[in-house]
Amino acid sequence: MKILVNKKEYNLNIDPDMPLLWVLRDILYLTGTKYGCGIGVCKTCTVLIDGVPEQSCVVPVSYxxxxxxxxxxxxxxxxxxxxxxxxxxxSVSQCGYCQPGFILQAAYLISKNPKPSLDDINRALSEHICRCGTYSKIREAILFATKE
Ligand code: FES
Ligand code: FES
Structure with a gap:
């Protein structure tokens, strides 16, 4: 099976049902994508698939x-x-564990809406969980990145 990750093509001989998260982390060693709940609810494992945020823990690699x-x-x-x-x-990150998922979700938001309001940001990130409570810093950073 061929997959394209970060513009690089990989030819893999793997179980097509393997969750994408484990392919990224354990086979391609792209460990920036983190494991949180494993059931699609915390959004920590978010990656972009054809530019759209998806939870890699519940996406089979065949998809x-x-x-x-x-x-x-x-x-x-x-x-x-x-x-x-x-x-x-x-200085948004604390432990940093959830941050890749937030950043990729925010990248999707500003690709569709380059000047998001606070409400837009809150809506876009509402399902992401940060145990360190960096939510206000995240909002601040997105507004800062899109202010001009
Ligand atoms: S690890 Fe929680 S949604 Fe994937
Ligand atoms: S920065 Fe620690 S969980 Fe979000």
Whole structure:
């Protein structure tokens, strides 16, 4: 099976039912995508599939054949995506575990809505869970990244 991750093609001989999360982490060693609940409710494992956020813990790898996957490692070449710079500027992360999922969800939001309001941001991120409680910093960073 061929999959395209961060613009790189991989030819894999694996169980087609394997969740994408484990393919990314255990086979491709792209460990930026994190495991939280494993049942599709915390959004920690979010990646972009053809540009749309999906939970990689519940997506079988067969679903992404011929689709383009972007993980946090592929969001920018050197961490210079406006959101990554804003995250740094605003010191958003605490333990950091949930942050790749939030950043990819936010990247999708601003790809569709370059000037999101606070309400837009709240709606877009409402299902993501951060045990460290960085929600207000995340909102601040997204507004900062999109202010001009
Ligand atoms: S680990 Fe995938 S949604 Fe929680
Ligand atoms: S920064 Fe620790 S869980 Fe979100």
């Amino acid at each position: 992404v054949e011929n689709k383009e996957i972007t993980t946090i490692e592929g969001l920018s070449a050197d961490g210079n995506h406006p959101l990554q710079k804003a995250w740094f500027e605003k």
